[in-house]
Amino acid sequence: xxxxxxxxxxxxxxxxxxxxxxxxxxxxxxxxxxxxxxxxxxxxxxxxxxxxxxxxxxxxxxxxxxxxxxxxxxxxxxxxxxxxxxxxxxxxxxxxxxxxxxxxxxxxxxxxxxxxxxxxxxxxxxxxxxxxxxxxxxxxxxxxxxxxxxxxxxxxxxxxxxxxxxxxxxxxxxxxxxxxxxxxxxxxxxxxxxxxxxxxxxxxxxxxxxxxxxxxxxxxxxxxxxxxxxxxxxxxxxxxxxxxxx
Amino acid sequence: xxxxxxxxxxxxxxxxxxxxxxxxxxxxxxxxxxxxxxxxxxxxxxxxxxxxxxxxxxxxxxxxxxxxxxxxxxxxxxxxxxxxxxxxxxxxxxxxxxxxxxxxxxxxxxxxxxxxxxxxxxxxxxxxxxxxxxxxxxxxxxxxxxxxxxxxxxxxxxxxxxxxxxxxxxxxxxxxxxxxxxxxxxxxxxxxxxxxxxxxxxxxxxxxxxxxxxxxxxxxxxxxxxxxxxxxxxxxxxxxxxxxxxxxxxxx
Numbered sequence: 001x002x003x004x005x006x007x008x009x010x011x012x013x014x015x016x017x018x019x020x021x022x023x024x025x026x027x028x029x030x031x032x033x034x035x036x037x038x039x040x041x042x043x044x045x046x047x048x049x050x051x052x053x054x055x056x057x058x059x060x061x062x063x064x065x066x067x068x069x070x071x072x073x074x075x076x077x078x079x080x081x082x083x084x085x086x087x088x089x090x091x092x093x094x095x096x097x098x099x100x101x102x103x104x105x106x107x108x109x110x111x112x113x114x115x116x117x118x119x120x121x122x123x124x125x126x127x128x129x130x131x132x133x134x135x136x137x138x139x140x141x142x143x144x145x146x147x148x149x150x151x152x153x154x155x156x157x158x159x160x161x162x163x164x165x166x167x168x169x170x171x172x173x174x175x176x177x178x179x180x181x182x183x184x185x186x187x188x189x190x191x192x193x194x195x196x197x198x199x200x201x202x203x204x205x206x207x208x209x210x211x212x213x214x215x216x217x218x219x220x221x222x223x224x225x226x227x228x229x230x231x232x233x234x235x236x237x238x239x240x241x242x243x244x245x246x
Numbered sequence: 247x248x249x250x251x252x253x254x255x256x257x258x259x260x261x262x263x264x265x266x267x268x269x270x271x272x273x274x275x276x277x278x279x280x281x282x283x284x285x286x287x288x289x290x291x292x293x294x295x296x297x298x299x300x301x302x303x304x305x306x307x308x309x310x311x312x313x314x315x316x317x318x319x320x321x322x323x324x325x326x327x328x329x330x331x332x333x334x335x336x337x338x339x340x341x342x343x344x345x346x347x348x349x350x351x352x353x354x355x356x357x358x359x360x361x362x363x364x365x366x367x368x369x370x371x372x373x374x375x376x377x378x379x380x381x382x383x384x385x386x387x388x389x390x391x392x393x394x395x396x397x398x399x400x401x402x403x404x405x406x407x408x409x410x411x412x413x414x415x416x417x418x419x420x421x422x423x424x425x426x427x428x429x430x431x432x433x434x435x436x437x438x439x440x441x442x443x444x445x446x447x448x449x450x451x452x453x454x455x456x457x458x459x460x461x462x463x464x465x466x467x468x469x470x471x472x473x474x475x476x477x478x479x480x481x482x483x484x485x486x487x488x489x490x491x492x493x494x495x496x497x498x
Contacts, residue, residue, distance in 0.1 A: 022351065023350070023351055025350070026351060050456060095490075114332055114337075114448060115330045115331070115332055115334035116334050116335075116336055118296065118330065118334065119328065119334040119336075121296070121323075122294060122296075122323055122328040122407075123323060123324070123326075123348050123351065123352075124319075124320040124321065124322075124323035124348075124352070125320075125327075125351055126320070155317060191482060212331045
């Protein structure tokens with residue numbers, strides 16, 4: 001019952017959010033701030049995680065594929081495809097559901113409990129549209145760049161660990177990351193991550209917008225935003241993979 | 247003028263407002279008073295349209311709010327200013343930007359004109375110029391209330407709502423805020439509705455007082471009449487403190 005009611009409220013909220021802004025001037029003032037806050041400020045965490053995942057994936061793959069029957073380029077190929085297909089889209093989005101999702105939910109939730117949203121409504125502003133739309137559009141547009149950035153750093157991280165630890169030659173790794181490359185995987189990954197960006201930002205905004213009570217309740221809204229956003233990402237990951245890769 | 251006629255409002259079977267009727271006059275400070283839980287906040291939120299009423303009429307100079315579509319309500323709200331209990335200033339903006347916000351959202355004036363209007367409003371509420379570029383968190387509670395009043399009057403509203411304007415303020419600052427609201431009401435001929443349980447405010451600026459008791463409109467009058475009313479619930483509320491008991495004695 002709660003799921004149905006939450007879904008209904010979410011749909012009604014999105015109906016208010018996904019309309020043309022009252023004033024485009026105000027939208028374009030808010031939009032660059034959101035690009036910076038949700039996108040650019042996520043670069044450090046994306047960089048750190050991607051490089052280290054690239055490191056560990058190369059090391060683990062090499063350790064677990066040390067069979068003379070397997071071609072030497074296996075490590076590079078597995079690292080590349082794992083990054084392209086899952087890590088740089090799904091896993092990265094799960095991490096960003098924590099960082100960006102809690103940021104959006106707590107910001108909007110605090111505005112709700114301090115009556116700032118009521119103040120917007122009393123002024124005659126569509127508060128849902130004014131507060132949420134720039135966040136959704138900014139995050140959805142920034143996500144492909146974050147994903148490509150993550151892919152590049154992950155593959156680069158794998159290369160460095162391979163060379164530094166001497167577990168494989170540069171040539172073997174380079175052959176591996178180029179072997180049987182399917183450009184469609186990049187497209188699939190970008191589309192998937194944009195859908196996840198929409199889920200993260202809209203679900204977090206929903207929990208923030210319907211916060212009530214005090215600081216403790218805003219904390220609960222943030223937690224709900226992260227948990228439910230993550231579950232939805234995992235669910236839609238199966239759905240979109242079935243649709244796009246089968 | 248705002249006229250409330252036979253308004254009923256329930257929440258999950260809890261009948262909060264029972265056939266409430268009242269008139270809020272233009273150019274006067276109209277006060278809704280009552281004990282906590284009496285329904286005065288629900289009445290105010292219903293008048294603004296934050297709660298949809300079950301029955302009755304809420305007329306803004308003849309325009310019935312419950313009959314309006316959301317678009318029409320938004321247009322009406324551009325004629326409304328509101329001072330919230332916690333000021334509700336946008337903490338990501340400076341004091342000046344807060345006051346400019348409604349202008350940027352709804353007026354077609356140039357940037358210079360908007361800045362000029364915002365500065366005029368801030369000066370009107372006696373806010374020092376050095377605080378114009380500060381964040382709301384960097385100024386005191388009393389100053390935040392002044393900024394909120396300046397923001398509320400920026401678009402020259404016809405109706406001003408104040409929810410517990412003295413909440414969290416010391417008696418001296420409360421008095422200043424009360425006088426400021428009173429002055430603005432008269433100067434701009436606004437229909438002002440104040441939700442309060444601060445008897446000092448009531449006695450200071452209450453020109454039209456509506457007493458709500460257990461969801462019903464129990465009394466309507468002015469601050470002069472309040473000492474001579476034979477209403478048990480109102481007397482219990484107004485003369486709860488020793489100070490007001492003494493004042494009543496002195497008046498008799």
